Amino acid sequence: MVDSGGGVAPARYRLKNLNCPTPMGQHPIGDVGPFSFAEPTSMYTLSIPNETFTVATLAGVIALFANERVKKTETSSISLFSDGVPASVTRYNGTLAIRCAGSAAEIVNRLFGEVHAFWLSAYGEQARPWQIRPAHWDELFGLFELARAPHTFLTTDQIDAEKAAARDARQFFSLSSLFHESATARFGFGAGGPPVTGGQVNGRHEVHVAYALLRNEDVPAVVMDDYRAVEQPFRYDLEWAVPLFDVPEVRGRLSASRWQSVSSVMRHAKQPVTAENIDAIVAATADLPETAGYIEVDDALFDAQIVGAEALPAMFGTPVAIGEPLNDFAARLRQLLADWRRDKTVDRADMERTQGRMSARRHRLECEMALLSHGRESFEWPNRVASAIEERDLSVLLNLLDTPDDDNRSSKQTVEEFHGVKLRGVKAKARRRAVFSLCGFDETAQREWEKADEQRRMEKRRHDDAQRARDAAQSARYKRTDGTVIDGVTHVDDAIASGFSEIRNWRAGAILQYALVNPALNEGRRLQAKDGTLAYARAVLERLAA
Structure with a gap:
């Protein structure tokens, strides 16, 4: 063109x-x-x-x-x-x-x-x-x-x-x-x-056009036509200029800071600024100080009923299945959890509102959502806790209850109410003993369980270490005497299957070398620490020895 x-x-x-x-x-x-x-x-x-x-x-x-x-x-x-x-x-x-x-x-x-x-x-x-x-x-x-x-x-x-x-x-x-x-x-x-x-300088033409419209300057028709030919002429923090461009009656009515707050509130409320409502907007914000920001403008427009209450998210229009309680313990725990979440949300909204960081519209919405969420609280987690107590699942209960006082407060309170086991305000050793007591374990049974649990943990660590070593060795590459290339796992497995049953090391200068050795043949297969074959070979030999 x-x-x-x-x-x-x-x-x-x-x-x-x-x-x-x-x-x-x-x-x-x-x-x-x-x-x-x-x-x-x-x-x-x-x-x-x-x-x-x-x-x-x-x-x-x-x-x-x-x-x-x-x-x-x-x-x-x-x-x-x-x-x-x-x-x-x-x-x-x-x-x-x-x-x-x-x-x-x-x-x-x-x-x-x-x-x-x-x-x-x-x-x-x-x-x-x-x-x-x-x-x-x-x-x-x-x-x-x-x-x-x-x-x-x-x-x-x-x-x-x-x-x-x-x-x-x-x-x-x-x-x-x-x-x-x-x-x-x-x-x-x-x-x-x-x-x-x-006083700030700016090379973006649309910025100068936006502020000219704000002041109701005479922007030539040919310039306006050029911008009408653009799909989104005012972007990147200039969205406030769109109503000025589309509605001439809005121009020159408010200062820059006031207008930017007004347009932002109206845009977020999904309500247009029009020739019909601009007078009401000006009147609603007239008594605000020039330093008033978004929150104050939002409140003023809300009080004047120019913007309405914020709509609830769509999820609140859809029924939710909360399930049935496994027992009275689960029902009480669900109530405490729902109360705690509701109160926490409302308290936070009240604080934000008091400190001027939340508008009245948003405060109302937050409180309304908190009240509705209270009734949508599921029995899924309370039932899992109740089931763990019935089944004496110590692994679950220790993770849940053998924790600092501020953690899982609702679960601990319910346990205290229903089973008379004090879990808060006691020393760590007494708290742990209380969890075992809840499950019917005396001190001797507790020691035996903890010893077995430590063995389980060690075995899991060994298994995890062996799996990591195997994954690393899988990526290693070794060449056989016939020129065939194999991975590190095959290299180790074949060697051990052929009688290579000892790991030996020696120094070559400052470097420590490793090999998987067949004592009968006095032959060795090379291993490396950095590629995982050494750790994998050790894990396999330990497993075979066990």
């Missing part, structure tokens, strides 16, 4: 009507005075087979390099003509580039000077950022990217000459400084862009 003035409009700004007057440009942004330069304007014609593009600046020519048809065209089939100072198109490492005569400073000044002259002719001397069409804004800011890719517009000889001159002057050659100085002299800002409300 060809832009009638400044170059190819980027894909996100494809315009519906390209027969508009000479497109756009820009000028002394913010508080910067009128342009003090008057560079001559030029026109460039870039031709490829079956297509011709006419642009007003070298920046527009460079923008054309993003065009897929241009990029795919052989360099020899691309021609560039100018009615001013000549320029040509070439490729550097496969990437399209322009070439002009002159020093780096002269070429940089030419790039910005042409854009400046074009903007003067298109917009006059008093244009502001929001009055510039987005494609032309992008064209200007695209120039700053060239500082990171100097070969896009400078030859190697031109770059080397600049570096040599900088060395002779005992200075550092900085393209970024050249770009900043040239742009600032003409436009009053550099790569960071001009200032917006609050």
Whole structure:
């Protein structure tokens, strides 16, 4: 697509009507005075087979390099003509580039000077950022990217000459400084862009348009049309600008901070800001201090019934099967757990609300969900605990009850209520003894169980260690004498099956070597600690010995 003035409009700004007057440009942004330069304007014609593009600046020519048809065209089939100072198109490492005569400073000044002259002719001397069409804004800011890719517009000889001159002057050659100085002299800002409300600079065109709409500035219809052609023109923390863009009656009604909070609340409440409700919104927030944030604005709009209560999640509209209690113990434990979760959620919501970190709407929802969740508490876990007590499953009960006082409080309270076994406020040894007593174990039976349990734990550790060693050895590779490659597990298993039953080690310098040895043949098969075969061989021999 060809832009009638400044170059190819980027894909996100494809315009519906390209027969508009000479497109756009820009000028002394913010508080910067009128342009003090008057560079001559030029026109460039870039031709490829079956297509011709006419642009007003070298920046527009460079923008054309993003065009897929241009990029795919052989360099020899691309021609560039100018009615001013000549320029040509070439490729550097496969990437399209322009070439002009002159020093780096002269070429940089030419790039910005042409854009400046074009903007003067298109917009006059008093244009502001929001009055510039987005494609032309992008064209200007695209120039700053060239500082990171100097070969896009400078030859190697031109770059080397600049570096040599900088060395002779005992200075550092900085393209970024050249770009900043040239742009600032003409436009009053550099790569960071001009200032917006609050004094912060910003190079995003949509930011300047958003704040202009907020102040009810006169944004030209052609700029508005360009943004209407974009699917999502206001993103990345600019969603608050969408109502300003769509509803003119909203513009200029609230300060920036107030409006951003209002739009955020309305967006999260999934309610639009309209010409019909903007007066009510302004009235509802009129008495709030300027420092009021999201929570205060949310409360004010809720009090004025502009936003309603938050809807319950869909899960609360679906029945849930909570089951039946195994016995009275399970029923009591479920009640305590449900009460604890409800009270914990409500207390947290109350604290957040008191400390100003939660809106009234959200507080109401949190409390409502806590009350509804209380009735949806399942009997699954209480029944598991009750079953463990009935079956005297010490492994489960020790993990659950032989814990610090603040852990599993509901389970311990229920045990105390139903079985009279005190588990809280006692020393660790007495607590553990109480759990065994709950299961009918005297001290002798407890010692026997703990001894057997330790043996079980040791056996499990050995099994786990052996499995890890086997997994590691499985990845190792060994070559047999016949050239066959086998894994480490097969290497060890075959050796042990063939009578290699001893592990021996010796030093070779500073390195400890290992081998699986057949005592009768006095032969060995190599083992390694790092690949898992040594640990696997030890595990297998220990198992066989047992």
